[in-house]
Amino acid sequence: MSVSLSAFVRGLPKAELHLHIEGTLEPELMFELAARNGVALPYADIEAVRRAYDFANLQEFLDLYYAGAQVLRTQRDFHDLAMAYFRRLHADGGVHAEIFFDPQTHTERGIPFATVVEGLLSAIAEAERTLGVTCGLILSFLRHLSEEQAFETLREAEPWLDKFIGVGLDSSELGHPPSKFARVFAEVRRRGLKVLAHAGEEGPPEYVHEALDILHVDRIDHGNRALEDATLVTRLAREGMTLTVCPLSNLKLCVVRDLHDHPMKRMLDLGLRATINSDDPAYFGGYLLANYVETARAVNLSRYDLIQLARNSFTGSFLPAADVARHLAEIDAYAAQNPGELVAS
Numbered sequence: 001m002s003v004s005l006s007a008f009v010r011g012l013p014k015a016e017l018h019l020h021i022e023g024t025l026e027p028e029l030m031f032e033l034a035a036r037n038g039v040a041l042p043y044a045d046i047e048a049v050r051r052a053y054d055f056a057n058l059q060e061f062l063d064l065y066y067a068g069a070q071v072l073r074t075q076r077d078f079h080d081l082a083m084a085y086f087r088r089l090h091a092d093g094g095v096h097a098e099i100f101f102d103p104q105t106h107t108e109r110g111i112p113f114a115t116v117v118e119g120l121l122s123a124i125a126e127a128e129r130t131l132g133v134t135c136g137l138i139l140s141f142l143r144h145l146s147e148e149q150a151f152e153t154l155r156e157a158e159p160w161l162d163k164f165i166g167v168g169l170d171s172s173e174l175g176h177p178p179s180k181f182a183r184v185f186a187e188v189r190r191r192g193l194k195v196l197a198h199a200g201e202e203g204p205p206e207y208v209h210e211a212l213d214i215l216h217v218d219r220i221d222h223g224n225r226a227l228e229d230a231t232l233v234t235r236l237a238r239e240g241m242t243l244t245v246c247p248l249s250n251l252k253l254c255v256v257r258d259l260h261d262h263p264m265k266r267m268l269d270l271g272l273r274a275t276i277n278s279d280d281p282a283y284f285g286g287y288l289l290a291n292y293v294e295t296a297r298a299v300n301l302s303r304y305d306l307i308q309l310a311r312n313s314f315t316g317s318f319l320p321a322a323d324v325a326r327h328l329a330e331i332d333a334y335a336a337q338n339p340g341e342l343v344a345s
C-alpha cells in the first residue's frame with residue numbers, strides 16, 4: 001500500500017513556529033484593505049504585486065514587506081489578516097502556531113499598539129473556537145531600530161505582557177547583532193517571557209553564538225549558517241536547541257541557490273532539532289504544507305524524517321508539557337494508521 005506524500009503530510013498533526021503575521025498579507029487582501037482604508041498602492045493590479053516579489057536578499061524583501069503593511073490600519077484589518085492565515089494553516093493540517101508580530105512597523109506610523117494586539121487576539125480566540133487551532137503570540141523587535149526603541153515598545157506592551165508567550169528579534173540581520181539588544185532581552189527574561197532571535201539567516205555563526213550566550217534564547221529562528229561552525233552544531237544538538245527553518249523563504253531570499261541544496265536533510269542527520277515553517281508565505285510562494293512537500297521532494301526527506309519534523313514542531317513549541325505529550329501521541333497514532341510507503345505526489 002502506498003500513500004501520496006502531500007496527503008500524508010497534510011494529515012500529520014503539525015505546529016508552525018516561525019510565521020510573521022504581516023508576511024501572510026496576500027495581494028488580494030492588500031488590495032481589499034487598501035480600498036477599505038483609502039490607501040494608494042504603487043501597483044496597477046494583483047499580478048503587478050506578484051511580479052515585484054523577486055528578491056536578491058533579505059533587505060529587498062523587507063522593503064516591500066514594510067510597504068505592504070501600510071494597508072493595515074484598523075483592529076478589523078489585523079483580525080481579518082490573522083483569520084485568513086489560520087484558515088490556511090487549518091487546511092494544511094496545522095493544529096498550533098506561534099506567530100510573530102512587529103508592533104514597531106505599525107506604531108511608527110501612528111497605529112496604536114492596542115489596535116494591533118486586540119485585532120490579533122480576537123482572531124486567535126476565534127480560530128480556537130471555530131477551527132480548533134491554538135496560537136501563541138510573539139512580540140518581535142525590529143533590529144534595525146535602536147535598543148532604546150525596543151525598550152519603549154516593551155513599555156507600550158506592558159498591559160498585554162501576560163498575553164504573549166515570548167519576545168523575538170527580526171528584520172535586517174547584517175550589522176545588527178544580537179548583542180545590540182542585550183539589556184532589553186535581559187529585561188524580557190526578567191518578566192518571565194521566552195526569548196527568540198532570528199540568527200544565522202544572512203548573519204554569520206557568531207550571531208548564533210551571541211543569541212545563545214548573550215540573549216539566552218529559547219529558540220533560534222533560521223540558524224542555517226550555524227552549519228559553518230562544527231563546534232556550534234555539536235552544541236546546538238547537545239542542548240536540543242530548536243531551529244525554526246524556513247525552506248521556501250531561504251530559496252526566495254537566496255540563502256540557498258536551489259531547494260536541492262537546502263540543508264534540511266543534513267540538519268536532521270546531524271541530530272539538530274530542526275523544524276519546517278513558512279516565515280512570510282504570501283511573499284515566498286507557499287504555506288506550511290508546501291514547505292514540507294517541496295522540501296521533502298527536493299532533498300529526499302523520508303517518512304521517518306517527516307514524522308521527526310512534526311514531532312520537533314511540538315517539542316520545540318512553548319506549549320505546556322501535557323499538550324506536547326498529547327500532540328506527540330496523536331502523531332504516533334496517525335503514523336500507525338498510515339503505514340504505507342510515500343509516493344512523491
Ligand code: ADE
Nearest residue numbers: 020170171172198279280
Ligand atoms: N521579518 C519578516 N520576515 C523576516 C525574515 N525572514 N528575516 C528577518 N526579518 C523578517
Ligand code: ZN
Nearest residue numbers: 020170198279
Ligand atoms: Zn522570519
